[in-house]
Amino acid sequence: MNKLKRTEIFTRLRHDNPHPATELEYTNPYQLLVAVTLSAQATDVGVNKATRALFQKVRTPQALLKLGETGLKEYIKTIGLFNTKARNLIAAARILVREHNGEVPATREALEALPGVGRKTANVVLNTAFGQPTIAVDTHIFRVSNRTGIAPGKNVNEVERRLERCVPEAFRQDAHHWLILHGRYTCVARTPRCGSCTIEDLCEYRHKTEL
DNA sequence: ATCCCGAGGG
DNA sequence: CCCTCTGGAT
Numbered sequence: 001m002n003k004l005k006r007t008e009i010f011t012r013l014r015h016d017n018p019h020p021a022t023e024l025e026y027t028n029p030y031q032l033l034v035a036v037t038l039s040a041q042a043t044d045v046g047v048n049k050a051t052r053a054l055f056q057k058v059r060t061p062q063a064l065l066k067l068g069e070t071g072l073k074e075y076i077k078t079i080g081l082f083n084t085k086a087r088n089l090i091a092a093a094r095i096l097v098r099e100h101n102g103e104v105p106a107t108r109e110a111l112e113a114l115p116g117v118g119r120k121t122a123n124v125v126l127n128t129a130f131g132q133p134t135i136a137v138d139t140h141i142f143r144v145s146n147r148t149g150i151a152p153g154k155n156v157n158e159v160e161r162r163l164e165r166c167v168p169e170a171f172r173q174d175a176h177h178w179l180i181l182h183g184r185y186t187c188v189a190r191t192p193r194c195g196s197c198t199i200e201d202l203c204e205y206r207h208k209t210e211l
Numbered sequence: 212a213t214c215c216c217g218a219g220g221g
Numbered sequence: 222c223c224c225t226c227t228g229g230a231t
Binding site for chain 3: 041042043045046077078079080081082083084154155157190
Binding site: 045136140 | 213
């Protein structure tokens, strides 16, 4: 896909989503870290329900340690992988209190050193909590990139590299949100809503029979 | 059956 | 690079 076409796509996606930062319910670093950690292999609806209840009581790593692993599981027991997530979040809270003064670090290295925090979660925290020009390639962005032809790749790492190469830093933070929102509401996994898609004429999907 | 705003390990 | 983990939704 050429640069002109890609630029036009992002222009339209921006028009579709004028306030991209509202995509996530939380921008507070710690709440964001917890919410994104819980979101692995879980629906956003289920995660948002759990975090809304949890954050009534817990907004800091200190508060989470007070709640304890068993207490935490009560809030997230309907979410996939909740045993692992609870264990990781407690372990991460200990590190935050002991090594980072109870604050969420703003560097990729420190973030990814936390149990349960990988590249995707670190990128979201850097993007949304700390305003860094990262693109966190989740399943939505991976699908949209490949289906449309914006930045196709075999795996998430390749898609991330290609996106960072073709999206200028100046609007990379917003582009991350445009892509996710497009994937969630229009370019959905099973049955994409091409009828209401504003970039259909530029999308490579209609020329294929799969993906 | 397949997918969901992944991480960790083989 | 690919698999598995695990619960709910579609």
